[in-house]
Amino acid sequence: MRCHIVPPHMLERIARDADDPALRARARRTLALTSAQFTERRMTAAGAPSPSEDFVPDRTINDAGHREELPGRTVRAEGAPATGDQTADRAYDWLGATFDFFETAFRRNSIDGAGLKMVSTVHYGDKYDNAFWNGEQMVYGDGDGTVFTDFTGPLDVTGHELTHGVTQYTANLEYYGQSGALNESMSDVFGSLIKQWHLAQTADRADWLIGQGLLAPGVDGVALRSMKEPGTAYDDPRLGKDPQPAHMDHYVDTHSDNGGVHINSGIPNHAFYLAATGIGGNAWEKAGRVWYDTLTGGSLATDVGFAGFAVATVQAATRLYGAEGVETKAVSKAWAGVGVPLEANG
Amino acid sequence: MRVSVVRSGGFAGLERRAEADSISDPMLSRLVGRVDLKSVPPPGRIPDQFLYEIDIDGDRTTVGEAQLHGALRELVHHVLGRAR
Numbered sequence: 079m080r081c082h083i084v085p086p087h088m089l090e091r092i093a094r095d096a097d098d099p100a101l102r103a104r105a106r107r108t109l110a111l112t113s114a115q116f117t118e119r120r121m122t123a124a125g126a127p128s129p130s131e132d133f134v135p136d137r138t139i140n141d142a143g144h145r146e147e148l149p150g151r152t153v154r155a156e157g158a159p160a161t162g163d164q165t166a167d168r169a170y171d172w173l174g175a176t177f178d179f180f181e182t183a184f185r186r187n188s189i190d191g192a193g194l195k196m197v198s199t200v201h202y203g204d205k206y207d208n209a210f211w212n213g214e215q216m217v218y219g220d221g222d223g224t225v226f227t228d229f230t231g232p233l234d235v236t237g238h239e240l241t242h243g244v245t246q247y248t249a250n251l252e253y254y255g256q257s258g259a260l261n262e263s264m265s266d267v268f269g270s271l272i273k274q275w276h277l278a279q280t281a282d283r284a285d286w287l288i289g290q291g292l293l294a295p296g297v298d299g300v301a302l303r304s305m306k307e308p309g310t311a312y313d314d315p316r317l318g319k320d321p322q323p324a325h326m327d328h329y330v331d332t333h334s335d336n337g338g339v340h341i342n343s344g345i346p347n348h349a350f351y352l353a354a355t356g357i358g359g360n361a362w363e364k365a366g367r368v369w370y371d372t373l374t375g376g377s378l379a380t381d382v383g384f385a386g387f388a389v390a391t392v393q394a395a396t397r398l399y400g401a402e403g404v405e406t407k408a409v410s411k412a413w414a415g416v417g418v419p420l421e422a423n424g
Numbered sequence: 425m426r427v428s429v430v431r432s433g434g435f436a437g438l439e440r441r442a443e444a445d446s447i448s449d450p451m452l453s454r455l456v457g458r459v460d461l462k463s464v465p466p467p468g469r470i471p472d473q474f475l476y477e478i479d480i481d482g483d484r485t486t487v488g489e490a491q492l493h494g495a496l497r498e499l500v501h502h503v504l505g506r507a508r
Contacts, residue, residue, distance in 0.1 A: 209472065210471060334430060
């Protein structure tokens, strides 16, 4: 286990003010890990940026050389030419697209809102079938090649992992049970929105799939999750059937997977889909703004449940579009559509 | 002696499970003999990491992939095999 003897306010000060960059980085890492594993941590952004400031990404791509060790050897830093390794170069490009999305859509400067360096490690492990956010960076496996392809492939996978970082620095939703499923759902929602923005797709034209292209040829499935039709993404002898519910009537009680965070995320995912398609147009502009304001607005408890989150989205929509706005009504209707009640005490 | 391993979590959220029994698996007892489930740290809440629930004759623990090292890692990979 990591040591948490140094109190967070001291770490914050070291992370900000220490002369030694290595010491600053170490303090930041400790804060990030503390934030990922424990609750009630919020990093304060370093002052509001001016409205016209052009944010610039600071990317580093590392190569783990098929070992399970982080961070690996740096193969591409910000502004450096392409490496020729498709995987490393794609990871670099997708980080850039994700950074540009958060800047353009929400005026957010990187993961923490204050220009945090974005670090990804590729070629992690031997045929490793996963990608994750470890509290300070993104990690990608190559996939086994028979069920999964390279996890750097789909843009929404990078969007999903980077959004875990955004959530960590904002609402810091506890990764267990309903708040954990909301944490997962935030990553799917913004992962999908990044892809829709990149492809310039309106809500009615988007596929609303997560991980489309990640399943190898021959696997019976279109993706890993479907926000449009949770539970229908795959049905294959090697994978089983997509277990996601689209409605509270089918909520799955389990202790596995941190209380089913990758299963029950289907419910808030589908609520977002209903809200976005109910409003129409580009999903990131209105529904996305409502969800972003909810996530980053500072009003959510770290262990908020679906009902509390739903109420907060309606409040955010009301602030943006008024209580009688069609957008606000679409958000309320979306939660009703997945069986989440909107009582204020939720 | 029976050992079961359930892998959950991961970006894909796919569950993998496998069981082994020392009656048909002579290596199992030797692997289990080197494992101390009580020394395993809690898994932490790292988004999208794999979680492994390990049951050795009714003694259970859950370990995150970042903490899966040494003898326990060998045991988990032995039971799950190359099943992914």
